[in-house]
Amino acid sequence: MRAHGLAGTIVGHARSAETREAARQIGFVDEVFATAAETVQGADLVVLCVPVGAMGQVAAEIGPHLKPGATVTDVGSVKQAVIAAVAPHLPAGVHFVPGHPIAGTEHSGPYSGFAGLFRNRWWLLTPLPGGDPAATAQLRALCEAIGANVDEMEAEHHDLVLAVTSHTPHLIAYTMVGVADDLARVTDSEVVQYSAAGFRDFTRIAASDPTMWRDVFLTNKDATLEILGRFTEELFALQRAIRTGDGEMLFDYFTRTRAIRRGIIEAGQDTAAPDFGRSKAGR
């Protein structure tokens, strides 16, 4: 917001004095406050950026101090649980527009943010039924001005989609790295030394913040368990193909998944992948 000149004054709150000082030094806030209540006073827009499990507590702290007509949004990775935790604490006349930028890294804390983080990434909004359309439109315009592509969907649908595209993949990465760690026949130094690219990608994901991800799984329980059930079924099918030497099944399966990867790259959603001119050539 600062880089694009989209806000007059940006103020922030963090629990630790160290984080507040870091935020001030980096310069992405004009002022920091030791309490959430002080921070939101007079604010037109309040963005809640705490782990999903802490959203309710912060909403309870700020509720009585919000300006009438203010908009509250959040960036939580799960939407139904955040809505249930936050909405009851917001007074009438304050607009709540839940949101989720599908952009991030395995890093946490004030030094991990950067102005281009949201560029060409999706930012999903899950407006509440009966909410103020003008507040949603204003937030959409802000996200777009930051460089994001905005889509709106129901919170329940969001949680199922993200269970497929983000939450279960994280759980699988955590598990794979845990498996490597547990395997007595492969020493830790071998895991580090010979770590192949695929495993290295898993370790990056598995280095993500434990509090954030604990809360994601505890609050998006049903959708994650559903997708995990399907994952297990597919895994057993692949396991069987390997055991029975069914190369055709494996080949067809990997051909299908390769097409999904190519679709993501063609949609411009993999910022890490080198393009090598492929998309231009239409291959």
Ligand SMILES: NC(=O)c1ccc[n+]([C@@H]2O[C@H](COP(=O)([O-])OP(=O)(O)OC[C@H]3O[C@@H](n4cnc5c(N)ncnc54)[C@H](O)[C@@H]3O)[C@@H](O)[C@H]2O)c1
């Ligand atoms: N990291 C990502 O990739 C990513 C992407 C999209 C959305 N999110 C969501 O954004 C939110 C914040 O994640 P982040 O990556 O910015 O984490 P972060 O660790 O960088 O920031 C979270 C902050 O919340 C503070 N906090 C924790 N519990 C608190 C409490 N009870 N009261 C007050 N403050 C508290 C922490 O001290 C920390 O300063 C989460 O809800 C997460 O699901 C994260």
Ligand SMILES: O=C(O)C(=O)C[C@]1(C(=O)O)C=C[C@@H](O)C=C1
């Ligand atoms: O690239 C990463 O490090 C991420 O995991 C970011 C990522 C994801 O793509 O799954 C993680 C959680 C979010 O809620 C949104 C984005």
